Amino acid sequence: MNYGVKHKKVLVTGGAGFIGSNLIDALLENDNKVVCLDNFATGKIENLKDAQNNPNFTLIKGDIRNRDTCMKAVEGCDYVLHQAALGSVPRSIADPITSTEVNIVGFVNMLFAAKEAGVKRFVYAASSSTYGDHTALPKVEHVIGNSLSPYAITKYVDELFAKNFSDIYGIETVGLRYFNVFGRRQDPNGAYAAVIPKFISSLMKHESPIINGDGNNTRDFTYIDNVIQANQLGITLPKAKLVERLKQYQKETSGLMEMSDEGTIAEVFNVACGKATSLNDLGRELKNELAKYDPAIADIEFQFGLSRQGDVSHSLASIKKIKFVLGYMPKFSIQFGLQKTCDWYIKNNI
Numbered sequence: 001m002n003y004g005v006k007h008k009k010v011l012v013t014g015g016a017g018f019i020g021s022n023l024i025d026a027l028l029e030n031d032n033k034v035v036c037l038d039n040f041a042t043g044k045i046e047n048l049k050d051a052q053n054n055p056n057f058t059l060i061k062g063d064i065r066n067r068d069t070c071m072k073a074v075e076g077c078d079y080v081l082h083q084a085a086l087g088s089v090p091r092s093i094a095d096p097i098t099s100t101e102v103n104i105v106g107f108v109n110m111l112f113a114a115k116e117a118g119v120k121r122f123v124y125a126a127s128s129s130t131y132g133d134h135t136a137l138p139k140v141e142h143v144i145g146n147s148l149s150p151y152a153i154t155k156y157v158d159e160l161f162a163k164n165f166s167d168i169y170g171i172e173t174v175g176l177r178y179f180n181v182f183g184r185r186q187d188p189n190g191a192y193a194a195v196i197p198k199f200i201s202s203l204m205k206h207e208s209p210i211i212n213g214d215g216n217n218t219r220d221f222t223y224i225d226n227v228i229q230a231n232q233l234g235i236t237l238p239k240a241k242l243v244e245r246l247k248q249y250q251k252e253t254s255g256l257m258e259m260s261d262e263g264t265i266a267e268v269f270n271v272a273c274g275k276a277t278s279l280n281d282l283g284r285e286l287k288n289e290l291a292k293y294d295p296a297i298a299d300i301e302f303q304f305g306l307s308r309q310g311d312v313s314h315s316l317a318s319i320k321k322i323k324f325v326l327g328y329m330p331k332f333s334i335q336f337g338l339q340k341t342c343d344w345y346i347k348n349n350i
């Protein structure tokens, strides 16, 4: 996948994880040098199997909570794609302190290191959880509610730090608010697994997946290859063009958006498909897809459990801003993504 990042040196934090490892493979495909910083809290070495055979790849096993490690990792890098964090709303409710240390202190360490090293742009994983309890749909970047979990707070605080560092030190920052990303390598195991790999894994074992709530909740599921595109565009669009397009976007949205201060870039963008899918529909699609390999899966019924604390009922992104400003286009539909994802889990027998 080539969206213009070539022959650069890029640090990917959290590179042994689901999203990070996919970003690394795409960057290596385009002859970039890639440094991965990860402490393997949730990441896996298998995710880096291909990368490790590439001479342009360097792995640093280390923790973003250690400032010296961050300084060392970013040395000589043109860009940072900061993905390292402890994901999951329930995890942050069970242990808010560790999520805060990693997601906020670790984030600021990395941002500071990037600024000190003079990186050209710091692109980071933000989250749709920042919209909190605001019920307006679709979600537009400047309208957010109260946070519903410690995880959501950490991700919002990161955005505030990014904007502040940009204003004070001039570092360019781009926050990508991911909406329910899915695809190859997403971990199906453990209490904090995401819904799609969890459903796939249960169905493949002929177990009934449990839907939290009545299944009418909706999410804007986003295939990993769309996320790769967004990250690469976040790196490549030159500053002058970005400022020009932001100004035009601001005009078209009646000045509702908060504009970056002159000369600094500190923007956030939704990264999604712009389509709502209910959990019931998702379950049906997955069953249909997996039944192609194992017809018995068609007869498995879903069970319904309690709604989870900190979860919102509906989530749907406006992707107008990222399309207009970065030129993003979600090329891969949910159906295509689900098909590819099921293929991958079947092939890898996960």
Ligand code: NAD
Pocket: 013, 014, 015, 016, 017, 018, 019, 020, 037, 038, 039, 040, 041, 042, 043, 044, 062, 063, 064, 065, 082, 083, 084, 085, 086, 087, 088, 102, 106, 125, 126, 127, 128, 177, 178, 179, 180, 181, 182, 194
């Ligand atoms: P993941 O758990 O697969 O990847 C996170 C990676 O960060 C792992 O490899 C983990 O080992 C690493 N990490 C954790 N703590 C670390 C530390 N202290 N030092 C160094 N590395 C550390 O999760 P993911 O789904 O790939 O998520 C990547 C990013 O995207 C995260 O910031 C997450 O909050 C954000 N995000 C993900 C989604 C989604 O749907 N997957 C949605 C919104 C935001």
